Amino acid sequence: MNPHFNRRRFRLPTSAPLGAFVAALVAAFVAAGEISAQAAELQRGRTVPGSLASGDTTRYTIDADEGTFLLGAVNQLSVDVNIRVLGPDGAQLALFGGLGKGAERFAGRTAAAGTHTVEVFAAPRDGEDRGGAGGQFEIALLRHEPVATDPARLTDQIMSRFDGPASPGAAVRAWRDGRTLFSQSYGMANLAYGIPFEEDTRTNIGSTSKQFTAFAIMLQAERGLLSLDDDIRKHIPELPKFDQTIRVRHLITHTSGLREFLNLLRMTGRRTDHGDWIDRRELIEIVQRQPALQNLPGAEYNYNNTAFGLAAVIVERTSGRDFHVFMQENVFGPLGMTGTMVRPSTRHIIPHMSEGYTPGPDGYRQIGDLGGAVGAGSIYTTIADLQTWVENYANPRVGTRESIDEMMTSFVLSDGEETGYGYGLSVDEQGGLKRVSHGGADVAHRSMLVYFPEINAGLTAQSNHAQFNSGVAYELAAAFFKDDLKEEEAPTADAGEFDPATYDAEDFDEFVGRYAVDVAPDFILTFTREGDTFHTQATGQQRLEIVPTSDSTFRLLAVEASVTFLRGEDGEVEGLTMHQNGDNHATRLEGEEAEAWAPDADELADFAGRFFSEEVETFYDIVLEDGELALHHRRLDRATLTPGEEDHFSGGSFSFLFERDRNGQVIGFYLSNGRTRDVRFARVP
Incomplete structure (x- = not known):
């Protein structure tokens, strides 16, 4: 895939309300605390008891050849742990956590031969930046075997983390020319009643449903009940008349310019992660309150659940069902x-x-x-x-x-x-x-x-x-399907193995600077060097170490992500692509934009106040606390607002662009959240 992305061609991953890259950087990575005594070797089939004090880390070693599959489990008896796997060079390969009780599984495939390290440390509690309370656990290495070359066995290895009677499950099926090649299920469909995940589990x-909705639209078009070029108001006349016409095909191509309803409702404090109710009828109400389109229909791709919800309404209106x-x-x-x-x-x-x-x-x-x-x-x-x-x-x-x-x-x-x-x-x-x-x-x-x-x-x-x-x-x-697929090229500068020890640290200086993510320009990635160590830091997030994998590619240690720096025709570094479940382009900032804005406490006080949005009928309180701005809302978690460009802040997964009047007084802000942009909040007198 070409790493040079036009801003309008950038596509948020289809599987989540927010880009996976942003979500990965937002997730705080907690450094391990004090290391316990001598590391113990893990051997397959042997359970090892362990204990942790708050802030401590216990280490275990596994000797493995290149191309080895490893599966282990930590039974959290009285402590909530995180598990970090390190390669022979000490670089982080994977991080596991989130399950506070029971067996937390970890798995991976080795890229180099040598002694690998498994670090176990107490997971932090809310508000802590170090390990949480200590306690007892057991650790076991369940599988230690060559990575399978047979696709069925490889699937079983990859799915083994989601197998067993104590884990939510998974299912995989492969086919060709009408013949099923593989079909298998793993784990549980229902933990409360002990129901296994089976091949016929719904x-x-x-x-993935979106293709079915588009197909239904095409069926109605085949029957002459609609045209892809119809104004959507022909079928849903209660929608507002915008300055530009949204056509049916714009709905099923993510090019309509409408607000994305999940991101928009998040701004109101609606918590889908808490099970908050959303009624289908709200989609039309949301569009009715939108003052203007976010882009000209057909001019920009912006993944949009609202549009496909409206497409389903059009199928209903044209079919009577x-x-x-x-x-x-x-x-x-x-x-x-x-x-x-x-x-x-x-x-x-x-x-x-x-x-x-x-x-x-x-x-x-x-x-x-x-x-x-x-x-x-x-x-x-x-x-x-x-x-x-x-x-x-x-x-x-x-x-x-x-x-x-x-x-x-x-x-x-x-x-x-x-x-x-x-x-x-x-x-x-x-x-x-x-x-x-x-x-x-x-x-x-x-x-x-x-x-x-x-x-x-x-x-x-x-x-x-x-x-x-x-x-x-x-x-x-x-x-x-390996016999029909060409082997993908490795993302390195040359065909040989790259040795990070050969990288001249001073060569990183040409990458040092600030880069604005195209899909969210207020979200800035800053790259710095301290001696032989390189870091990246995203707006509002902690600094993360990166290591070279070629002369222009780097891997983040704290999250499963990598960076490719891009050059223009003149050879100068002009941007980068962040790879993490998709490719995300960022443009290098030059001149005054390259300098970070650092407002003092008096300047921050200008932004404090209460703000209200007519569009989403929501109040936000922005408060100056301990020398920093904080967002308060009764249903959203408190969020620190981090300065970006002048009058720009980010925090709580939102981007804020503050608005001033001709006298320089802050009178409101425009709020953006990934696929929903520029929702206006006015200062309340």
Whole structure:
């Protein structure tokens, strides 16, 4: 994939309300405390008792060859732990945590031979920057074996972290030319009742549902009941008349310019992570209150759940049937997808479903589904039915070849740029083949569906574990279809192994500076050097160490992410790409922009006050506390506001651009949150 991204072509990952990169940097990394005595060697099948005092770290070693698969577990008897795995060079390979009670599993594959280290330390409690309370635990190495070359065995290794009677589960299925190559489930669908995750378990596939909504739109177009060029107000006349016309095709290509409702409702204090109710009818009300579009329709890609919710309404208006009924009668039934259904609301019963779970301090928590997600999500299905669905792409029994091909064609923006997204489907390449895919995430469910039309092969991976990385489907697809996929080039400067010890630290000086993330320009990445050590720091976050992997690529130690610095035609560094479950471009700041704004306490006091937004009917209090600004809202956690550019702040996953009158007095601010931008708050007198 080309690392040079145009700002308008940047796509937030489809599986989450916020970009995975931003979420990774927002998550604080806690340094381990004091190291306990001599490190003990872990041996497969042997359980080792351990204990931790607050702030301590216990270390264990594992001798492993390159290409070894390791699986271990820490049974948290009376202490909540985090687990960090280090390579032979001491670099962090992975960090595990979040589950406060029971067995916390850790897994990984070695990239080099030698002694690997597993560090166990007490997880911090809220408000702490060091380890939490100590206690007792047990640690065991469950598997120590070569990384499998057989794709079925490799799948079992990768899924083993989500297997067993105490873990939320997963399921994987691969097929080609109508023949199932692999189908297996792991772990549990319901922990409360001890129900295993099975191949016919119905699972919430989140945004993977979007292709079904787009398909329904195409069916109605085939029947002459709508046109993709229709003004959406033709079918939903109660929507406001904006200065520009939103057409039906803009809804299913994420180019409408509408607010994204999940991000918008977060601004109001609505907490989907706490199970807050969202009604489908709110989507229309949200659009009715939007004063102007965020972009010209068809001019910018901005992933948008609101748009697909409205697309489902259009299907209902043109068919006279509720969306879940329409899909059953016109898609699922005719295709024989007996395990698939749309969940009209979070209160509707889905037989034989998997519950979604997220790790919490007192064990796994059952946290339900997103409300108001019909059209954007809300489909429960099985891995077998998803194979049936994709086989209809290859040999249409419902819908036409022309419609399906159009869905799988990248949309072209008004300036001629391609978005890499068709109608409800991502369109790109893997290993030299065209790849059509879509990921999904509800509150805890995770999903990925991958299809290679040129070889008529596909794979799907589903889970009800919030920590499941659905992007593993791409790796598994490469294993199952390796004879047809070209090997991807390694992201290093040369073909040989790079030795970080050979990197001249002074060469990093050309990368030192500040870089604005294109999708959120107020979110700044600052790169610095201290002797032979290199760091990056994101706006409002702590500083993280990075290590070179080539002369222009670096790996973050605290999170699974890397950076590629980019040069212009003149050879000067002009930006970078951050790789973390997607590629995120940032532009280098020059001149005055390159200097950080550092307001003093008197200047910060200008921004303190109470602010109200008519659009979202919400008050925010911004208070000067201990020399820093803090955001207060009765349903949001307190957040420190960190200065960026002048009059710009960030905090609590929000970006603030303050507005002044002609006398320089602060009169309000514009609030942005990823896919929702520039919601105005006015100062309350």
